[in-house]
Amino acid sequence: MRLLTFSGRTAKEILRDPLNLGFGLGFPLVLLILLSAIQANIPVSLFEIESLTPGITVFGLSFMTLFSATLIAKDRESALLQRLYTTPLTATDFIFGYVLPVLPIGMMQSVICYLAAMILGLPITITILYAIFFILPVALLFIAVGLLCGSVFNTKQVGGICGALFTNLAAWLSGIWFDLNLVGGVFKKIAYALPFVHAVELERAVFDGIWTNVFPHLFWVLGYGVAISGTAVMLFLRQMKRQ
Amino acid sequence: MNAIQTIQLTKKYKDLTAVERLDLEIQKGDLFSLLGVNGAGKTTTIKMLTCLTKPSDGDAIILGNSITKETAQVKKIIGVSPQETAVAPNLTVRENLELMCGVYGFPNEKKRAKVSELSEQFELTQILHKKAGKLSGGWQRRLSIAMALIGEPKILFLDEPTLGLDVIARSELWDTIRSLKGKITIILTTHYMEEAEELSDRIGIMKAGRLLAIGTAEELKEKAGTDKFEDAFVKIVKEEVK
Numbered sequence: 001m002r003l004l005t006f007s008g009r010t011a012k013e014i015l016r017d018p019l020n021l022g023f024g025l026g027f028p029l030v031l032l033i034l035l036s037a038i039q040a041n042i043p044v045s046l047f048e049i050e051s052l053t054p055g056i057t058v059f060g061l062s063f064m065t066l067f068s069a070t071l072i073a074k075d076r077e078s079a080l081l082q083r084l085y086t087t088p089l090t091a092t093d094f095i096f097g098y099v100l101p102v103l104p105i106g107m108m109q110s111v112i113c114y115l116a117a118m119i120l121g122l123p124i125t126i127t128i129l130y131a132i133f134f135i136l137p138v139a140l141l142f143i144a145v146g147l148l149c150g151s152v153f154n155t156k157q158v159g160g161i162c163g164a165l166f167t168n169l170a171a172w173l174s175g176i177w178f179d180l181n182l183v184g185g186v187f188k189k190i191a192y193a194l195p196f197v198h199a200v201e202l203e204r205a206v207f208d209g210i211w212t213n214v215f216p217h218l219f220w221v222l223g224y225g226v227a228i229s230g231t232a233v234m235l236f237l238r239q240m241k242r243q
Numbered sequence: 244m245n246a247i248q249t250i251q252l253t254k255k256y257k258d259l260t261a262v263e264r265l266d267l268e269i270q271k272g273d274l275f276s277l278l279g280v281n282g283a284g285k286t287t288t289i290k291m292l293t294c295l296t297k298p299s300d301g302d303a304i305i306l307g308n309s310i311t312k313e314t315a316q317v318k319k320i321i322g323v324s325p326q327e328t329a330v331a332p333n334l335t336v337r338e339n340l341e342l343m344c345g346v347y348g349f350p351n352e353k354k355r356a357k358v359s360e361l362s363e364q365f366e367l368t369q370i371l372h373k374k375a376g377k378l379s380g381g382w383q384r385r386l387s388i389a390m391a392l393i394g395e396p397k398i399l400f401l402d403e404p405t406l407g408l409d410v411i412a413r414s415e416l417w418d419t420i421r422s423l424k425g426k427i428t429i430i431l432t433t434h435y436m437e438e439a440e441e442l443s444d445r446i447g448i449m450k451a452g453r454l455l456a457i458g459t460a461e462e463l464k465e466k467a468g469t470d471k472f473e474d475a476f477v478k479i480v481k482e483e484v485k
Contacts, residue, residue, distance in 0.1 A: 001345065005341075005342060006345070006346070009338075013331060013332075013333045013334070017333065078328075078329065079325040079328070079329040080329045080330065080331060082295060082325045082329060086293045086321060086323040087394065088315065088319055088346065
């Protein structure tokens with residue numbers, strides 16, 4: 001009951017911010033339409049809708065990081081959390097209350113991206129449903145980064161770190177826009193040491209229905225997800241204690 | 244009967260002692276004001292009593308519950324309106340009140356009754372549909388206090404409730420606080436002398452983490468040998484009163 005109440009409030013705060021809707025839904029859709037239009041006018045396969053869409057659904061989740069981090073940082077600054085810390089809400093209520101409502105928002109973002117891609121010519125297959133399901137561990141990873149950043153940084157810092165730095169990292173090191181083999185070297189090594197490209201390749205493997213390719217990438221995503229979630233919970237509890 | 248008793252309550256931050264061996268007794272049903280200049284230790288005292296921060300030493304008993312050992316019990320019987328306005332800005336006034344009902348686990352029927360009761364008591368009925376972030380400072384404070392009362396607290400902590408409000412908003416909030424007097428125990432921190440004098444049953448004056456004097460406004464004036472409460476406060480804080 002308490003968790004539900006707090007989760008409901010988190011969802012309302014995020015969904016009622018027009019900037020969130022603009023960036024969370026609008027930006028990935030604009031990218032999808034724009035890059036598909038470019039693809040239609042070039043002779044080489046650069047932004048094929050079949051490989052672009054799973055990538056965009058992963059990139060779109062970087063906005064979930066921004067939303068959750070901003071909300072937590074704002075709450076910490078506004079003394080609302082201070083008030084709630086004096087109530088019977090527990091640490092578990094707070095952590096799940098911030099994380100759980102963002103998961104369906106992230107999934108809904110994927111659904112809308114796939115619907116738009118279908119209009120743009122993406123073949124309709126059952127694997128789209130699987131890809132939407134497999135977005136869950138990826139979403140959890142991105143939301144955990146949000147919990148971590150929101151527990152440590154203030155609103156202004158969150159804007160810079162999650163809004164600019166993290167979204168760029170997630171974009172450039174994910175292999176969504178270009179094949180990482182084209183760059184190769186250290187850049188590729190760094191990219192493959194981070195979870196973004198694995199998340200994209202996981203989604204592409206699921207969408208393509210090549211299950212043997214799913215698991216190495218899923219393990220990377222889950223490994224990062226567990227490590228970042230653990231650190232985020234620890235940092236959230238630390239700031240809670242500091243209040 | 245004591246609502247609150249502090250026993251050598253102390254809070255230290257590295258080299259700074261924010262509250263030093265505070266011994267205080269507050270009677271049930273009283274409106275008790277903690278008065279002091281900046282850095283006197285008022286907010287730190289409130290933070291310890293509301294379980295937001297752990298004491299470095301000592302303890303406080305709130306209606307029989309220790310703030311160090313029985314925090315869950317303490318949280319069930321207190322309500323807090325923090326110094327800064329603590330409302331969810333994108334939620335309406337009604338939703339803010341409902342949020343607090345949910346936090347205390349009220350069933351739907353009780354939730355409806357509580358929202359209706361408090362919105363009438365605090366004259367929020369006309370603005371129930373407005374987003375809290377769009378309200379003026381005075382209305383946000385009023386909502387903030389209403390939210391603190393949702394859990395039917397036996398002790399209400401008001402940390403600088405009128406800070407930054409204009410004269411009219413302050414006067415209206417005083418009326419609200421007066422209407423609560425006697426029904427529950429209220430602990431109020433303030434910078435404003437007239438607020439403490441006007442509202443309080445008893446007043447404690449703090450400086451540099453220590454409690455310098457305690458009593459009714461009249462007793463403190465008598466002790467300082469002054470006619471005006473503000474003069475008494477200045478004399479006590481300057482430690483000219485033995």
